[in-house]
Amino acid sequence: MKVEILKVSGINEALFGMRNPLNSWGLSDTKDDIIGKKDLNLAQRLIDGGTEHCKFMRQIQVWLNITAPRYWWSEFDTYKVGTSASSTSTMHKLFDKKTEIKVDMFEVHSDFEKKIINELIKDLNILRDNYFKAAIQQEKDSILVTAKRILSESYLNLRTVNLNYVVLRNIVIQRKNHRLKYEWQECFCKEITKLPYAKQLIFYGMEEDYERLKGENN
Structure with missing residues (x-):
């Protein structure tokens, strides 16, 4: 912070x-x-x-x-x-073509928290990859909404x-x-x-x- x-x-x-x-x-x-x-x-x-x-x-x-x-x-x-x-907007900027989601985008204070966040980051980056591969906007929107729903409260x-x-x-x-x-x-x-x-x-x-x-x- x-x-x-x-x-x-x-x-x-x-x-x-x-x-x-x-x-x-x-x-x-x-x-x-x-x-x-x-x-x-x-x-x-x-x-x-x-x-x-x-x-x-x-x-x-x-x-x-x-x-x-x-x-x-x-x-x-x-x-x-x-x-x-x-x-700043997670709806517009959660997924960035140039940058994968990383642990320093979260407020983390312990090894336990870091472990949990790293697991979440793996899933978010899978969604990110799928988002940029998606051919139609409706599919992109669905992926982004899923990412926002699972996004941690510690996201900065x-x-x-x-x-x-x-x-x-x-x-x-x-x-x-x-x-x-x-x-x-x-x-x-x-x-x-x-x-x-x-x-x-x-x-x-x-x-x-x-x-x-x-x-x-x-």
């Missing part, structure tokens, strides 16, 4: 809008995405007030490339509000995801003790520590978790 930060946008704009309710723009000390002490103090007080008060964090947008197994995506899809994604799928700092903070809180520790903590949340002001905003009040995850980056 791999998480890659593509872009972060909206820090200046979000911090400006944060001061709209009290018309306190004159107190703002944020410039060029560098958050000033006064703005950070207000931001953290709003975070303390709960998600209904820290609406400004919804306007800090993040784009990620995430390559993750299907079983992880089924859990990530819990987060429908404030997220959007574009995905790439999505380009757009989400915001509120969603990321909720994920950090909700997935702290999740059973999929490697996927959520060691891959996803660890990468989130690299975002601008992650400690001060996303991990605010959870600084020990930030330091633990940040230490694992080294």
Whole structure:
């Protein structure tokens, strides 16, 4: 599993809008995405007030490339509000003329898992060969549907995801003790520590978790 930060946008704009309710723009000390002490103090007080008060964090947008197994995506899809994604397609790209299906296309963590996946790969590559030999589209479609039905939950799928700092903070809180520790903590949340002001905003009040995850980056 791999998480890659593509872009972060909206820090200046979000911090400006944060001061709209009290018309306190004159107190703002944020410039060029560098958050000033006064703005950070207000931001953290709003975070303390709960998600209904820290609406400004919804306007800090993040784009990620995430390559993750299907079983992880089924859990990530819990987060429908404030997220959007574009995905690679198994319907169009499971079978590739140039490349056979290989074990590195799956999330594998043990010899037992590798053994099971290798057996599946043999069957998938037989289907792949039959797919490219098939003379009519109906036969190709039938073979592809069979492959999708037997495809393992550990098959890796790439999505380009757009989400915001509120969603990321909720994920950090909700997935702290999740059973999929490697996927959520060691891959996803660890990468989130690299975002601008992650400690001060996303991990605010959870600084020990930030330091633990940040230490694992080294």
